[in-house]
Amino acid sequence: MTVFTATERRSHLLSAVSHGGAYGVKNLTASIELAAQATFPHTITFGYVPSNARLLGSSRLYWDDTIATSTTTFDLGLGAVDGNLAQSDDPDCLAVDLDITTASTTGTLAITAFADYGLPAWDFVASEASDPGGALRVYGTVNDALTSGPGTITLELNYVVD
Amino acid sequence: MTVFTATERRSHLLSAVSHGGAYDVKNLTSTIELAASASGTTINFGYIPSNARLLNTSRLYNDDLSNAASPTLDIGLAAVDGNLENSDDPDAIGNGFSLSAAGSDNPIISDPVNIGLPAWDLVLSETSDPGGVLMVYGSVKDAATAILGTITAEIYYVVD
Numbered sequence: 001m002t003v004f005t006a007t008e009r010r011s012h013l014l015s016a017v018s019h020g021g022a023y024g025v026k027n028l029t030a031s032i033e034l035a036a037q038a039t040f041p042h043t044i045t046f047g048y049v050p051s052n053a054r055l056l057g058s059s060r061l062y063w064d065d066t067i068a069t070s071t072t073t074f075d076l077g078l079g080a081v082d083g084n085l086a087q088s089d090d091p092d093c094l095a096v097d098l099d100i101t102t103a104s105t106t107g108t109l110a111i112t113a114f115a116d117y118g119l120p121a122w123d124f125v126a127s128e129a130s131d132p133g134g135a136l137r138v139y140g141t142v143n144d145a146l147t148s149g150p151g152t153i154t155l156e157l158n159y160v161v162d
Numbered sequence: 163m164t165v166f167t168a169t170e171r172r173s174h175l176l177s178a179v180s181h182g183g184a185y186d187v188k189n190l191t192s193t194i195e196l197a198a199s200a201s202g203t204t205i206n207f208g209y210i211p212s213n214a215r216l217l218n219t220s221r222l223y224n225d226d227l228s229n230a231a232s233p234t235l236d237i238g239l240a241a242v243d244g245n246l247e248n249s250d251d252p253d254a255i256g257n258g259f260s261l262s263a264a265g266s267d268n269p270i271i272s273d274p275v276n277i278g279l280p281a282w283d284l285v286l287s288e289t290s291d292p293g294g295v296l297m298v299y300g301s302v303k304d305a306a307t308a309i310l311g312t313i314t315a316e317i318y319y320v321v322d
Contacts, residue, residue: 024186114223118191
């Protein structure tokens with residue numbers, strides 16, 4: 001019988017008995033009532049997380065069915081704060097081309113690639129090779145068509161800081 | 163009108179105002195790129211305190227790892243340093259997750275009655291907290307996997 005060991009994505013400074021083996025889960029919840037927009041794309045800042053925040057798969061996006069018509073899509077990404085990223089802002093490093101033309105009331109994965117769950121935020125940014133420190137901006141981009149609005153988009157981003 | 167009170171599964175040492183009524187939610191996120199593996203293969207996803215109360219936000223994500231057969235994955239708990247009185251329980255937390263189709267956001271705790279119970283209490287016949295930590299592990303069952311693919315487990319828990 002083969003025994004494999006999965007890669008734990010949490011601080012290795014804690015044993016499984018001190019602090020319950022991990023620091024507490026943090027949360028960034030942000031919501032916007034988006035009016036109809038005359039132009040696209042446009043971006044939405046949801047807030048800021050530490051650059052080393054380990055982003056968790058329980059993070060969800062919610063939107064209602066009045067937000068968009070036609071082929072409107074939505075991306076979720078990370079951007080620099082005070083120019084801290086060595087690379088460009090990455091507008092779709094968390095999720096890309098989410099269809100927001102029909103409601104998502106039970107939640108849609110805010111981070112699509114489950115192989116990446118638990119990676120630090122900076123590591124989601126394309127080509128970023130090391131932790132730049134500071135905070136990163138979590139932002140969404142509404143693409144491809146006009147939103148009809150007004151409609152709500154809510155992000156619940158869960159993370160752990162080592 | 164009858165008023166019932168549900169069983170709270172959290173520390174009773176805290177009032178609802180101190181510490182917000184509960185200690186922090188903890189997380190164990192583990193991922194593996196699993197090569198083609200025989201039935202019986204096990205995967206160590208990491209360790210949690212024996213008294214960790216497992217929460218239903220715990221989810222399993224997997225690629226399609228099979229092109230013909232129907233392997234499944236069980237998620238269980240095992241002793242560390244021989245702390246359990248009873249045998250390791252390979253499907254204590256969840257069982258029968260299909261590995262022959264991509265899976266996303268599947269609740270790891272198969273039986274809702276177990277949500278919020280301490281980990282040790284999910285181990286078959288275990289009657290008291292052995293202390294220490296328990297290993298969360300997966301077992302490939304029913305058939306071999308045939309395709310390289312990712313399995314990610316996100317375990318959420320609270321420690322009293």
